[in-house]
Amino acid sequence: MARLPQSEEIALINIQYGVGFGVVFQYCFTTNPTPFSIWPSLCAARFGIFVSLVLYFFLDWLNANHLRGKVPLQLWRLLMWSIVIWVLAACVTLAIGDSPSQYVLLASYMCVVGVYHLLSHVGGFYQVPDGPRLCGIFLAGVMILVGAFFLYNAILVALQMIPTASSIKRVAPWAVLVLLSTKAMFVLYVNRCIQESHE
Amino acid sequence: MNLVVFTTVVVLVLVANIAVGMVRRRTTITFSVYQADPDKHRWHVLAMTLTGTIVGGGMFLGVGQIGYEAGVTGYFLGVIYLVGLLMVAALAKRARAMLDQGNHKSIIDLLDANYSGDVVLQFCLVSLIMYLFLLAGQFVALIQFARFVTAKSTHTFLPWALVMFAGLSLFFYPIIGGLRKDIQTDIFQVLIILLASFVVLVRLFRTGIRDAVFENLTPDHLTGTAYGVVFILGAILFLTPSFFVRMDIWQRIRTARTTSHATWGFIIAAIASCFFYFFFTTIGMWAFSSGVPGGIYASLELIYTQFSNPLALGLIIGAFFAAVLSSADTFINNTSIFAARLFLKDAWKNSRDQAGETRLLLWSRLFAIILTLVSIILALLSPNLVDLLVGAFSILLLFLPTVCGLFVAGWRHSTAALWSTRVGLVIFGILFFVWNPKLAFAPAVLAAGISYAIIRALVHQQQQARQVEDTRGVT
Numbered sequence: 094m095a096r097l098p099q100s101e102e103i104a105l106i107n108i109q110y111g112v113g114f115g116v117v118f119q120y121c122f123t124t125n126p127t128p129f130s131i132w133p134s135l136c137a138a139r140f141g142i143f144v145s146l147v148l149y150f151f152l153d154w155l156n157a158n159h160l161r162g163k164v165p166l167q168l169w170r171l172l173m174w175s176i177v178i179w180v181l182a183a184c185v186t187l188a189i190g191d192s193p194s195q196y197v198l199l200a201s202y203m204c205v206v207g208v209y210h211l212l213s214h215v216g217g218f219y220q221v222p223d224g225p226r227l228c229g230i231f232l233a234g235v236m237i238l239v240g241a242f243f244l245y246n247a248i249l250v251a252l253q254m255i256p257t258a259s260s261i262k263r264v265a266p267w268a269v270l271v272l273l274s275t276k277a278m279f280v281l282y283v284n285r286c287i288q289e290s291h292e
Numbered sequence: 293m294n295l296v297v298f299t300t301v302v303v304l305v306l307v308a309n310i311a312v313g314m315v316r317r318r319t320t321i322t323f324s325v326y327q328a329d330p331d332k333h334r335w336h337v338l339a340m341t342l343t344g345t346i347v348g349g350g351m352f353l354g355v356g357q358i359g360y361e362a363g364v365t366g367y368f369l370g371v372i373y374l375v376g377l378l379m380v381a382a383l384a385k386r387a388r389a390m391l392d393q394g395n396h397k398s399i400i401d402l403l404d405a406n407y408s409g410d411v412v413l414q415f416c417l418v419s420l421i422m423y424l425f426l427l428a429g430q431f432v433a434l435i436q437f438a439r440f441v442t443a444k445s446t447h448t449f450l451p452w453a454l455v456m457f458a459g460l461s462l463f464f465y466p467i468i469g470g471l472r473k474d475i476q477t478d479i480f481q482v483l484i485i486l487l488a489s490f491v492v493l494v495r496l497f498r499t500g501i502r503d504a505v506f507e508n509l510t511p512d513h514l515t516g517t518a519y520g521v522v523f524i525l526g527a528i529l530f531l532t533p534s535f536f537v538r539m540d541i542w543q544r545i546r547t548a549r550t551t552s553h554a555t556w557g558f559i560i561a562a563i564a565s566c567f568f569y570f571f572f573t574t575i576g577m578w579a580f581s582s583g584v585p586g587g588i589y590a591s592l593e594l595i596y597t598q599f600s601n602p603l604a605l606g607l608i609i610g611a612f613f614a615a616v617l618s619s620a621d622t623f624i625n626n627t628s629i630f631a632a633r634l635f636l637k638d639a640w641k642n643s644r645d646q647a648g649e650t651r652l653l654l655w656s657r658l659f660a661i662i663l664t665l666v667s668i669i670l671a672l673l674s675p676n677l678v679d680l681l682v683g684a685f686s687i688l689l690l691f692l693p694t695v696c697g698l699f700v701a702g703w704r705h706s707t708a709a710l711w712s713t714r715v716g717l718v719i720f721g722i723l724f725f726v727w728n729p730k731l732a733f734a735p736a737v738l739a740a741g742i743s744y745a746i747i748r749a750l751v752h753q754q755q756q757a758r759q760v761e762d763t764r765g766v767t
Contacts, residue, residue: 227383227699231533234375238528242368246515255511 200243207236294602299450301606305484306457306613312480313465313473323643323653326470327629328397328546333475338548338557343564344478345540346373347485348619349433350682352612355569356591359576363513366573368524369531370566376532377562380541384554386699387545397643399542400633402698408706413634414713415691419539420630422688424667425681427623430616431671432678434458437612440589444596458613459668466621467628467660471543474621481614488611489571491604492595496578505574508581526734530686536695537688539626627667628660635659687733690716693744708748716740 210233249255324330333341358366380387396402403412434455441451465473496504512518535541548554572591579594580586599605632652633640639655642648670678690713697704716736723732 227696231379234379234532235528238372238375238532239525241371242516242524242528246517249514255515 200240200247203236203240204244205240207233207240210236295447295450297602298606298609299454301603302454302610302613303457305607305610306454306461309477309480309614309617310461310464313461313469313477315476321469321472321653323649323656324397325472326625326653326656328543329470329472329475330397330546331549332472333547333553333557334549335553335556335560337475337479338544338553339560339564340482341475341478342377342541342544342557342561343568344482344485344615344618345622346561346565346619347482347568347615349430349437349612349616350619351568351572352615353433353436353588353591355572356576356579356594357586357588359573359578360580360586360590361576362516362518363509363577363580364516364573365519365524366576367570368516369527370569370573372527372531373569374562374566376535377558377565379532380535380545381555381558381562383536383699384545384548384558385551387542388548388551388554390698391542391546397546398629399539399695400629402542403694406698406704407694407709409637411694411706411709411713414710415694416630416633418690418713418717419688420627420634422681422685423539423623423627423630424663425670425678426685427620427627427664428667428670428678429682430620430623431459431668432675433616434613435671435675436588437592437609440592454613458617462617462620462624462664463661466624467657467664470656471547471625474625475547477621478618481618484607484614485568485611485618488608489568491599491607492575493571495598496574501574505577505581508583509577513577513580526731530689530734530737533692534686534689537691539629540622543626624660624664627663628656631659631663632656681729687716687720687736689733689737690720690740692737693741703748705744705748705751707751708744711747712740712744715743 210229213229213233246255355366355369358369390396390402394401394405396405400412400416403415438451438455442448445451465477469476516524544557545554548557575591575594579590582594582597584590584593584597595605595608599608632655636652636655639648639651643652691709693703693712694709697709716739719739720732720736723735
């Protein structure tokens, strides 16, 4: 069988990675452990978040592949990219409900995305110069710390040690929105750097 | 309580500290040793000196107050310190390579080599002011201690005498021996702090940590949101990268014997700093649970309630003095170096000559004396202003884009560095007076970062347009 070009191999691996990651994450981070047989219905119930997570990783992969190809993106494409990520962030924000399990889900979401970015940058998944890499590592660190703080509070609510984390409820969706939009700005900046280096 | 035993223990700690600082070594103190003591210290020494600098008098009282008022918020600050110092550890290799490349002694030299003179002067001026207030903050802590003990006992003279003795010791070893003596004494000071912490921890665990600390806490104490979620988010965003713009952190990278000693020193210091944040926060929470009055004196109130043994109490108060001195000596050193760079520009350029070095050493010592006196006056006359500016210490983050330029050549830009900092300073100045003095730094830092990127992009575009025009002209 003919071997796929290397870039397509990477693409396939990364798409599967994104989807697989989304499914495992969705299954593992529900507050009440559920039998494996009903996880598809669980995913269906939280379809919005599931899809957004998968989309997020997919977009990330797409972006990284553009960078690997060292193709400078045109401005309209960069803007489109940012808008998609902003909309995505808004979807995640609006999907968040009021139950303890949703708190846990949201906080875990941030931690997982943070760890994903940290590993991506440290492992050199993004072919970017040192500056954006440092920024990316810092951004990932912030996501993990903020996510850990929210997760701690969510666990307190889930364990009924505190009645409700009302301040978290107010701030957490905005934190997700800001962090994901910062990521969008980061994408713009990275591409700008690459354009400059080509010029 | 036996006052003689208590006083003897505290005085012994202070005398031992001076003795350690004044121990002579064969090496003579040059300006290089005074400001950097390069390639000298092993990882464990580095870890102790970093911990000593971070655990100051302000932390002793301030973090206890956070624990009292906001519970686990102090734990989150500890985790932020852990992550921030680990980030420095991760980048220590790069930082060392940059310093080694030009045989630079400090971050000032590094900035000198990569940016215009105006950027360096601006960095030194802002850092000098902020470190001066940090130094004054240590004296404020000493004064607060003296006032607290005076109110508690009939011996009003004794606490002031101890405070004066501690303050006086700062006019000797840090001024004579510079960074080398700072580090030498930091080892002793951290050992005393660890010993006192052990004594407190034994009592805490004997009392039953859960009953003593967590039993009476409110939900706000448990969630860490007593100061608002924005406080935590702001601390994560602004405190984590703040280590990269601190002169004392770069000094420790330079003074490490090798890169791996630097890396391991920072890793251990990160863990130790996190431990002390947890420790002082727990003391504050313990104070809250015990029902002692709150405020800045919460930790001291608890210690005076729980420890009546003069030996133990003397050791803990001695540790408080050690904490103050361990930070103050570093800040004296740093302020004098900033002043030397600001006022002796020519001598700094010739610092590798014998004459230039001698002149710099002499003037640095003089500046150290003058600035220590100024900070004492500030602490006595305007403790509230000192408190406000210490709270706004993160204003040094105005220089973060500039320092990032040291790591990333493409990002480096003198014009952007100069004007973005000025924009940030103006915004800080306005917001400090008309808005919230302790939060004014946050919008200023954001504005500085954004203006750095914009100015850099604009100048870059202009340069490109000029290049195109020149090329057309030639054709």
